[in-house]
Amino acid sequence: GAVVSQHPSWVICKSGTSVKIECRSLDFQATTMFWYRQFPKQSLMLMATSNEGSKATYEQGVEKDKFLINHASLTLSTLTVTSAHPEDSSFYICSARPLDQYNEQFFGPGTRLTVL
Amino acid sequence: RKEVEQDPGPFNVPEGATVAFNCTYSNSASQSFFWYRQDCRKEPKLLMSVYSSGNEDGRFTAQLNRASQYISLLIRDSKLSDSATYLCVVTTTGTASKLTFGTGTRLQVTL
Numbered sequence: 001g002a003v004v005s006q007h008p009s010w011v012i013c014k015s016g017t018s019v020k021i022e023c024r025s026l027d028f029q030a031t032t033m034f035w036y037r038q039f040p041k042q043s044l045m046l047m048a049t050s051n052e053g054s055k056a057t058y059e060q061g062v063e064k065d066k067f068l069i070n071h072a073s074l075t076l077s078t079l080t081v082t083s084a085h086p087e088d089s090s091f092y093i094c095s096a097r098p099l100d101q102y103n104e105q106f107f108g109p110g111t112r113l114t115v116l
Numbered sequence: 117r118k119e120v121e122q123d124p125g126p127f128n129v130p131e132g133a134t135v136a137f138n139c140t141y142s143n144s145a146s147q148s149f150f151w152y153r154q155d156c157r158k159e160p161k162l163l164m165s166v167y168s169s170g171n172e173d174g175r176f177t178a179q180l181n182r183a184s185q186y187i188s189l190l191i192r193d194s195k196l197s198d199s200a201t202y203l204c205v206v207t208t209t210g211t212a213s214k215l216t217f218g219t220g221t222r223l224q225v226t227l
Contacts, residue, residue, distance in 0.1 A: 034214070042219060043217040043219040044160065044217045045217075046214055046215070049214065093160075095215075104162075107161070108159060109158070110157075110158070110159045112157070
């Protein structure tokens, strides 16, 4: 149990395009999902906390108009990188927290974004 | 100062060796502590939670010292398959609890 999927697993796009990444909890419901970004040889950095049915909470320094988050159901959150640029190339990982667990998160396999 | 600090390594050890990783955290309000393992280009996976009383899971032993805000992970009888990056993670309690990751310590176990 507690499986989280991400789609796509990797994407290459041209500068200026928008990319949508999906995060799904497959066998549990999650009111809260988290989006992280990891640059090479660096740790995971939390970008935003996504709450079902409400606006996401963004971490300091993360542009909410550039990284659009939608959490329309208890099993799906999406991250859209708008007008992507090469500096947005990174490993994007989501995690989902089950409804009744405050400290446990289950991670998706990640999406590797390369912007040319 | 980073919220969670780790020695980035790499630690290169022979198979069968015992290796210890350390981690310090700056937020005294941190409540929960974990060690995660991350393989190259993969998502992090929970290795074990860390409790004040210390806990052991097979070859892995984790310790927490709240007074010193220090966490450790000991791996005994290292296996080749233990090669990975080990991430120290802390969180606060509550519905808005967020995981804060250290930069990780790279372990390479060799023959």
